[in-house]
Amino acid sequence: MGLLDSLRGGNGQDDDEADRRRAEDVARVESGSIPLAAERRMRELAASTTGFTSGLSVADFALCREAGVRPVAQVMGSSVYQVGWQSYPWSTGWQTRGTGFELETVSQAWNRARALALGRLTEEAELAGCHAVVDVAFTGRRHAFLGGEIEIVVNGTAVVLDGERPTDKPILTDLSMSDFLLLRRAGYDPVGVVTATSVLYVVPGYATQRLTGGWQRFQPNQELTDNTEGLYAARELALGRANDEAWRNGATAVVGVALDQHIATREVDQTGSGKREDLIVTFHVIGTGIVQRGEHRRLEPEIQPVVRQGAPT
Amino acid sequence: MSTYDPTSLEGVPQAGRERLEQNKRGLFTSDLSVSEFLLVKEAGFEPLGLVVGSSIFHIGFQQSNWSKSQEMTVLSEAMYTARELAMTRMEEEADQLGADGVVGVRLDIGRYEWGENMAEFIAIGTAIRHRDGELHRAPNGRPFTSDLSGQDFWTLLQSGHRPVGMVLGSCVYHVAHRGMFKAMRQAGQNVELPNFTQALYDARELAMERMQAEAQELQAEGIVGVQLREHSHGWGSHVIEFFAVGTAIVPHGDGRQIQAPTPVLDLS
Numbered sequence: 001m002g003l004l005d006s007l008r009g010g011n012g013q014d015d016d017e018a019d020r021r022r023a024e025d026v027a028r029v030e031s032g033s034i035p036l037a038a039e040r041r042m043r044e045l046a047a048s049t050t051g052f053t054s055g056l057s058v059a060d061f062a063l064c065r066e067a068g069v070r071p072v073a074q075v076m077g078s079s080v081y082q083v084g085w086q087s088y089p090w091s092t093g094w095q096t097r098g099t100g101f102e103l104e105t106v107s108q109a110w111n112r113a114r115a116l117a118l119g120r121l122t123e124e125a126e127l128a129g130c131h132a133v134v135d136v137a138f139t140g141r142r143h144a145f146l147g148g149e150i151e152i153v154v155n156g157t158a159v160v161l162d163g164e165r166p167t168d169k170p171i172l173t174d175l176s177m178s179d180f181l182l183l184r185r186a187g188y189d190p191v192g193v194v195t196a197t198s199v200l201y202v203v204p205g206y207a208t209q210r211l212t213g214g215w216q217r218f219q220p221n222q223e224l225t226d227n228t229e230g231l232y233a234a235r236e237l238a239l240g241r242a243n244d245e246a247w248r249n250g251a252t253a254v255v256g257v258a259l260d261q262h263i264a265t266r267e268v269d270q271t272g273s274g275k276r277e278d279l280i281v282t283f284h285v286i287g288t289g290i291v292q293r294g295e296h297r298r299l300e301p302e303i304q305p306v307v308r309q310g311a312p313t
Numbered sequence: 314m315s316t317y318d319p320t321s322l323e324g325v326p327q328a329g330r331e332r333l334e335q336n337k338r339g340l341f342t343s344d345l346s347v348s349e350f351l352l353v354k355e356a357g358f359e360p361l362g363l364v365v366g367s368s369i370f371h372i373g374f375q376q377s378n379w380s381k382s383q384e385m386t387v388l389s390e391a392m393y394t395a396r397e398l399a400m401t402r403m404e405e406e407a408d409q410l411g412a413d414g415v416v417g418v419r420l421d422i423g424r425y426e427w428g429e430n431m432a433e434f435i436a437i438g439t440a441i442r443h444r445d446g447e448l449h450r451a452p453n454g455r456p457f458t459s460d461l462s463g464q465d466f467w468t469l470l471q472s473g474h475r476p477v478g479m480v481l482g483s484c485v486y487h488v489a490h491r492g493m494f495k496a497m498r499q500a501g502q503n504v505e506l507p508n509f510t511q512a513l514y515d516a517r518e519l520a521m522e523r524m525q526a527e528a529q530e531l532q533a534e535g536i537v538g539v540q541l542r543e544h545s546h547g548w549g550s551h552v553i554e555f556f557a558v559g560t561a562i563v564p565h566g567d568g569r570q571i572q573a574p575t576p577v578l579d580l581s
Contacts, residue, residue, distance in 0.1 A: 062468050153517075
């Protein structure tokens, strides 16, 4: 009934009103904020004492009640971002070693779009009046209607910690509820989620080119060192950025790091020597910065090894 | 919402009626795995049979405005009503078996080449009944439904909660096309596209808000296991369905708590 009523009522009937609201929403989004409907939903959830929404699994839900953590709301942030024009570095391809160039526009686009989405998630979380957001997960989407644009959606579950003072700076973490609780039990506090992206353009050197094209590709097993090095460079760049961010936030360690890598190839015509294949390597890093709160506490009771029976859940 | 009649066998073919009769006599069929089956038993329930509801729905037409982000209310309503119909039929089948509820519900959409504007909405789950006849139904008298697995169902009951119903929210949204001049002005720059962001954001919020409204109607304490899905059901790339689904829960049993968890090392 809720849906059908609202379909007949507000939306679409009063076109001027809807247009005005949409324009207002777009203005809010332009200033980096969240749409009005989102703010309303969060305020409602924050005000109610019983209802909550969560993306928590049942096991996590059962666990959090036991540990005095209360879910408040599922929070979200998203941003559709246009990746600007990026020139590919020109290279003769005659050098002996491979070379890597960062595609700065693309890297920046990912990093800024993610910052925008995370900012919106944080805003929702602040409205929900929570202490932390767990299970923060990104989904980068390419909708069919988007060309070169990227959409980043970030989701999480806002939680209140019983017995802690209210805060206006909720802490984000990509850890699951069970990991979050385990970490706190052991005497550590998350300080925030750290993320970074690097996009590297790798031009392989002459030796690697020879091995990937032409009749020489029938040579025995060998490592394509230039490609390996390119991958390494991209990964180190992304991890280094994530580390810097964690350090700035006052974290002494980063846990739960997840790496996501994509490799695309781009064929380049070389005058006189045929084609060569350049790599475009994209690395995304997400993790949670943590600090130690007092002393490391051993887990009680002792850890028990188990062998799982039956079908995996 | 479609009207609910616990005695209705509308649309159930002869073979299906026979199957239900057979289930009533005691033989059960289910798509539960072995662990799920054992845990459902452990929780005090008996599986009764596989219950199904389906509806082939003709989805109407709505002209979208090229340059305007808007909800496609005709399509939203179709997607919602059809799912509701399938769910209601599944609940009615469950009622035929005298079930208290249905667990492991899957909602699928089938599309066929022979019907361009049609879609089949299917709800499948396993009907269960409490052994000692404790009332586990939803406040509106229907059997409860949930997309939780047998394991999750057991855990939930252990933690002093029970599912009351699957809650859905859906919103079909047309995302406005970008004006050519605007696109040209911004060509080659790194910029956020506020119109797209707003449209997709708005659509997701609408779907989630509707799901919440359903949970409120069931007087739920909260919703667990929310999934946000996106589909484009052949309406062109700019028209997208945002679908939120989760299981609404209420407190049950007085302040039951799970035991303090023991950390384990999984060796399998």
